[in-house]
Amino acid sequence: MDGTVLVADDDRTIRTVLTQALTRAGCKVHATSSMVTLMRWVEEGKGDLVISDVVMPDGNGLDALPKIAEERPGLPVIVISAQNTIMTAIQAAEKEAYDYLPKPFDLPDLMKRAARALDVKRRASPARPKEGAANDDLPLVGRTPAMQALYRLVAKVMNTELPVLITGESGTGKSLIARAIHDFSDRRTLPFVVAAASDLATLDGPAALISRARNGSILFDEVGDLDMDAQARIVRMLDSFTDSGPRVLATSQADLAQRMEAGAFRQDLFYRLGGVSLAVPSLRERVDDIPLLADHFLLRAERDGLPLRRLSSDAMDLVRAYSWPGNVRQLENTVRRLVVTATEEEITRAEVERVLGSQPAMEPLKGGGEDEKLSASVAKHLRRYFDLHGGVLPPPGLYQRILREVEMPLIEIALDATGGNQAKCADLLGINRNTLRKKITDLDIQVTRRRKLM
Helix, strand or coil, X not given: CCCEEEEECCCHHHHHHHHHHHHHCCCEEEEXXXXXXXXXXXXXXXXXXXXEECEECCEEHHHHHHHHHHHCCCCCEEXXXXXXXXXXXXXXXXXXXXXXXXXXXXXXXXXXHHHHHHHCCCCCCXXXXXXXXXXXXXXXXXXXXXXXXXXXXXXXXXXXXXCEEEECCCCCCHHHXXXXXXXXXCCCCCCEEEECHHHHCCCCHHHHHHHHHCCCEEEECCHHHCCHHHHHHHHHHHHCCCCCCCEEEEEXXXXXXXXXXXXXXXXXXHHHHCCEEEECCCHHHHHHHHHHHHHXXXXXXXXXXXXXXXXXXXXXXXXXXXXCCCHHHHHHHHHHHHHHHCCCCEECHHHHHHHHHCCCCCCCCCCCCCCCCHHHHHHHHHHHHHHCCCCCCCCCCHHHHHHHHHHHHHHHHHHHHCCCCHHHHHHHHCCXXXXXXXXXXXXXXXXXXXXXXX
16 A cells, blocks of 8 residues: 555544554555645645545534645545534534544554555545534434444445445334435435325325425335335336436335245235345344433433433443333433433433333244244343343343233233133133233223124
């Protein structure tokens, strides 16, 4: 690797580490803590690559990108930042940074990107200013590699015409990712329409959707839950699109490939929706982001007029150790509940234990092979649940939570099978009708009475 690299960062340690690593790799390095100095070097024609922090004492690395592009078209800029939100990645992409990395960065990874940047000439198109205020309140924060990779991919596909399929567990933020793709794209001034099942229940529903969306974006939320008739209408609708049609986005917590193989999802729809697939990691896969998210939600609660609160260190340890089967949505709801119920400004570990102990703490049960008994599947799931706590015991009250997790879907499915007839359902389950009614109330199960042809 050779060439001259301009490094701008107000952290002396980072300047030293980068200077030493790049010099060992064969590069000449000019390092500064001043954005003014960096811009002077650029104007003087120095450097084959810029590595710049965002927040500097005398300027902003993102704001400098258009000026660098204007002064030196083709000069690649790698942005590094401690502001680990999706907005940073999006803004870096909008202003045509060559690459973006969060702090703390992995040095070998940065060196590989620097080597590629020195070999590949950046597009010399001018940055496009974006109109409208950006929503920086999206709970899409995270410095873990999984989230940063997702941010970079979102920024890359944002202004393409390709359909995007966003997958992940319930509560991970799939719909927020879809909304971000629209809100920060060239279509942001056009409608963003979420297609409900009722929109696809009639023959003229898709036409009405297209009319509402115009050239904006249509989101098919949890597309894997739609029946075959609705799927067929989506296929016909997508086939009718012209080049000026709306952007197509879809989310699914179900494995669509598995559903397709099982005959529950149309193959032609699967391939039409999967132009680009984005996998949103579960909270268990980015444990290091949990304190960041918790603090984010505490600040948001304060802005919403709730009391100022903070988590004690041992309370944060417990929050971090919890498995969060409901993912980010469950974490946000728990934090808001803690803000309301805490007696002092500092939330204690005991208060966290009480709140976590009163809600389900299980992930959805996932069976193994077709011949695996339910007890074996439950045992496998429970072992994983204990492992996820990393040597810390789960909150007290586990027995009742486990029973609730099994009991609730059992009653819901039995009610569905009997068309909502509680007498038949009680008989099917082998329990007293009054017992069934009490469980329906306690578990907050919605009962819909309908004719069942069985």
